[in-house]
Amino acid sequence: MPAMQDGSSDRVSYSHRHLLGIEGLSPSEITALLDRSETYVEQNRQTDKKKSLLRGRTIINLFFENSTRTRTSFELAGKRLGGDVINMSVSTSSIKKGETLIDTAMTLNAMHPDVLVVRHPNSGAVKLLSEKVNCAVINAGDGSHEHPTQALLDALTIRRRRGTLQGLLVAICGDIAHSRVARSNIHLLLAMGARVRLIAPATLIPSGIERLGVEVFHDMAAGLKDVDIVMMLRLQQERMQGGFFPSVREYFNFFGLDYPKLANAKADALIMHPGPMNRGVEIDAEVADDFGRSVIREQVEMGVAVRMACLEILTENLDRPVETNL
Amino acid sequence: MAADTNPQGRIAYVNARLLDPASGTDAPGGVLTEGEHIVDAGAGLFADGAPADAEVVYCAGACLAPGLVDIRMHTGEPGQEHKETLATAVRAAVAGGVTSMVCLPNTEPVIDDMSTVEFVARRARKHGLAKVYCYGAVTKGLAGKELSEMGMLAESGAVAFTDGLKAVANARVMRRALDYAGTFGLLIVQHAEEPALAKGGMMTSGETATRLGLDGIPAQAEVIMVDRDIRLVELTGGRLHFAHLSTGDSLDAVRRAKARGLKITCDTAPPYFALNELAVGDYRTFAKLSPPLRTEADRQAVIAALMDGTIDAIASDHLPEDEESKRLPFAEAACGGTGLETLLAVTLELVHNGQMELLAALDLITAKPARLMGLAAGALVPGAAADLVLFDPEAGWKVTEERLHSKSKNSPFDGRPVQGQVLRTVVDGRSVFVREP
Numbered sequence: 227m228p229a230m231q232d233g234s235s236d237r238v239s240y241s242h243r244h245l246l247g248i249e250g251l252s253p254s255e256i257t258a259l260l261d262r263s264e265t266y267v268e269q270n271r272q273t274d275k276k277k278s279l280l281r282g283r284t285i286i287n288l289f290f291e292n293s294t295r296t297r298t299s300f301e302l303a304g305k306r307l308g309g310d311v312i313n314m315s316v317s318t319s320s321i322k323k324g325e326t327l328i329d330t331a332m333t334l335n336a337m338h339p340d341v342l343v344v345r346h347p348n349s350g351a352v353k354l355l356s357e358k359v360n361c362a363v364i365n366a367g368d369g370s371h372e373h374p375t376q377a378l379l380d381a382l383t384i385r386r387r388r389g390t391l392q393g394l395l396v397a398i399c400g401d402i403a404h405s406r407v408a409r410s411n412i413h414l415l416l417a418m419g420a421r422v423r424l425i426a427p428a429t430l431i432p433s434g435i436e437r438l439g440v441e442v443f444h445d446m447a448a449g450l451k452d453v454d455i456v457m458m459l460r461l462q463q464e465r466m467q468g469g470f471f472p473s474v475r476e477y478f479n480f481f482g483l484d485y486p487k488l489a490n491a492k493a494d495a496l497i498m499h500p501g502p503m504n505r506g507v508e509i510d511a512e513v514a515d516d517f518g519r520s521v522i523r524e525q526v527e528m529g530v531a532v533r534m535a536c537l538e539i540l541t542e543n544l545d546r547p548v549e550t551n552l
Numbered sequence: 553m554a555a556d557t558n559p560q561g562r563i564a565y566v567n568a569r570l571l572d573p574a575s576g577t578d579a580p581g582g583v584l585t586e587g588e589h590i591v592d593a594g595a596g597l598f599a600d601g602a603p604a605d606a607e608v609v610y611c612a613g614a615c616l617a618p619g620l621v622d623i624r625m626h627t628g629e630p631g632q633e634h635k636e637t638l639a640t641a642v643r644a645a646v647a648g649g650v651t652s653m654v655c656l657p658n659t660e661p662v663i664d665d666m667s668t669v670e671f672v673a674r675r676a677r678k679h680g681l682a683k684v685y686c687y688g689a690v691t692k693g694l695a696g697k698e699l700s701e702m703g704m705l706a707e708s709g710a711v712a713f714t715d716g717l718k719a720v721a722n723a724r725v726m727r728r729a730l731d732y733a734g735t736f737g738l739l740i741v742q743h744a745e746e747p748a749l750a751k752g753g754m755m756t757s758g759e760t761a762t763r764l765g766l767d768g769i770p771a772q773a774e775v776i777m778v779d780r781d782i783r784l785v786e787l788t789g790g791r792l793h794f795a796h797l798s799t800g801d802s803l804d805a806v807r808r809a810k811a812r813g814l815k816i817t818c819d820t821a822p823p824y825f826a827l828n829e830l831a832v833g834d835y836r837t838f839a840k841l842s843p844p845l846r847t848e849a850d851r852q853a854v855i856a857a858l859m860d861g862t863i864d865a866i867a868s869d870h871l872p873e874d875e876e877s878k879r880l881p882f883a884e885a886a887c888g889g890t891g892l893e894t895l896l897a898v899t900l901e902l903v904h905n906g907q908m909e910l911l912a913a914l915d916l917i918t919a920k921p922a923r924l925m926g927l928a929a930g931a932l933v934p935g936a937a938a939d940l941v942l943f944d945p946e947a948g949w950k951v952t953e954e955r956l957h958s959k960s961k962n963s964p965f966d967g968r969p970v971q972g973q974v975l976r977t978v979v980d981g982r983s984v985f986v987r988e989p
Binding site: 249326327328346348349350351353354368369370371372406409432433434435437438 | 757758759760763764765766767768835876879880882883884
């Protein structure tokens with residue numbers, strides 16, 4: 227059954243039940259999500275930001291891993307649409323009592339939420355949970371696998387600045403191996419016709435990644451040459467002691483984004499970072515604050531709009547037959 | 553399940569396709585048993601009719617072979633009875649045509665003590681189904697430090713020595729183990745995986761692991777340990793067997809070592825020649841195994857090594873895990889899959905795919921593994937225990953939870969259509985499993 231119906235032809239062309247990842251989404255599905263997000267950007271800048279589209283809907287933010295930014299962003303998104311939002315941090319309670327992920331899913335499912343927003347430290351955990359519940363599930367980050375709303379907000383930020391993603395040259399720099407942000411961005415950017423370079427020491431490049439269709443560089447100057455967008459990744463504190471590189475000093479020397487390295491990129495290249503930043507580790511403080519080129523705060527702003535769009539579309543889909551369970 | 557209890561009488565298995573890899577027989581024939589033993593077997597036996605004083609089992613042209621010998625399986629008992637008991641393991645075994653098997657020592661308590669060897673033997677014997685032999689631990693508590701009492705463990709029945717799912721990682725300990733085992737002519741079995749390289753890994757390294765965001769185990773983790781141990785065999789003159797080899801590189805290393813005359817053997821398990829890393833799909837924990845499923849090129853290399861004789865045996869690698877250990881995010885799920893009941897059918901895929909002759913494939917799950925472990929099994933000779941399997945090599949079935957007798961249902965072949973069905977399993981002359989038509 228086609229998802230698009232009479233009287234709602236401008237609606238949903240993202241017709242999946244869940245949003246678990248970017249891999250496998252078509253350009254038109256991604257565009258649909260971005261277009262809807264766009265409508266919320268202006269609204270979020272008004273004094274009255276509240277709508278009632280999600281009135282009566284319950285959204286549970288289920289976080290098995292600490293997060294302030296993403297959780298807050300989802301919480302604001304849900305509340306601005308008039309939904310009831312509940313935050314649950316599970317890492318400190320049930321898991322320690324031996325409750326399994328599936329137990330938690332079943333328990334919450336029995337409370338009839340409409341959307342579960344889930345973050346989990348293990349890859350694939352959100353998909354596993356989605357198979358056990360009746361509501362829509364948004365992956366807010368699973369292990370090193372995917373973080374789809376981050377890739378969407380990055381794409382929205384770029385699209386608003388550059389008009390399109392098609393043909394752009396994007397460098398993603400840093401801990402690719404452990405980054406769900408990198409994977410979601412790679413899938414999205416390639417789907418939308420951008421070219422992607424990865425720049426990192428070999429210890430932080432996972433094996434076989436070039437087969438996704440990206441180019442791998444171990445030298446910042448070469449990798450940043452003529453790029454339109456520089457996406458920096460956060461270097462996780464725990465990796466710093468993991469023997470992946472000898473010291474923060476050495477890492478910053480070769481892979482930290484500073485002005486000399488940035489000079490290789492296009493003069494108007496945008497600088498992005500999913501936050502929170504480690505200033506002086508992966509990015510020089512001045513570069514991060516470069517008013518002309520850094521769009522890091524804009525990314526945060528787009529995050530709320532993207533999450534509003536995702537919540538809205540998935541709750542709409544709850545009431546209609548969906549094509550797949552993706 | 554029907555039980556034919558007439559152990560004192562003579563039973564004639566007539567009109568079979570008789571397959572005895574040990575003697576190279578593949579011909580119409582039969583077997584005559586008396587009590588617990590085979591008294592006659594061969595091509596053309598009973599061509600003129602069965603003896604009048606014997607009970608007759610009509611085989612209707614189905615394959616009659618020695619009962620399967622599985623040299624690597626886990627029993628949950630003692631310690632993990634919620635995953636498998638000896639009672640359910642031997643039931644699964646005979647349903648799969650397995651009449652002798654060797655269980656790994658990573659039970660709780662570990663089989664590093666004579667009393668545990670005797671406990672397992674006694675408990676298994678009580679059920680009167682498949683015969684259960686034990687490995688003894690190489691090191692006490694499988695801790696990889698101090699040697700276990702291998703000599704006395706062997707006297708009480710341990711057939712060979714291994715630390716099971718753990719590699720004997722310390723080169724010094726492995727050297728001593730090979731030397732010491734050599735004193736008594738005992739066999740050491742190694743899980744070849746360099747633990748420092750494999751640590752934290754959940755599947756084989758490569759594009760699939762990278763896509764799924766799962767930490768990888770490089771294929772080199774296996775060959776590094778194989779190479780090291782081959783050097784230690786050179787140094788000590790010991791006998792070493794590598795369990796469940798999964799990569800082309802390690803099989804090449806074994807091939808070269810054998811050519812040089814070293815006392816090295818190896819086995820593999822069905823997942824490594826019938827599946828590859830893609831079976832993990834969307835985080836299917838039933839496909840989380842140790843060693844991990846490898847690339848298609850490795851799978852092909854395993855088949856080539858089966859065909860050229862580099863691999864000496866196929867073992868089920870049966871490792872039951874309950875739902876609580878598998879219905880978890882991939883990273884948290886336990887490794888391992890059941891295999892007793894799919895050993896025959898998946899091995900027969902090699903025959904159906906034209907890669908091996910039926911007799912050669914059966915050799916890998918009967919006579920050869922029996923010889924490796926020094927078990928009096930796997931051959932149809934007068935005087936041997938009457939352990940037989942009757943099977944239809946063509947009959948198709950689908951691997952499903954309902955079909956399996958094992959207490960745990962974690963088959964990596966779950967949902968797979970296979971060909972080759974056990975019709976009857978005979979242990980010590982008794983039909984302990986008969987498939988209802």
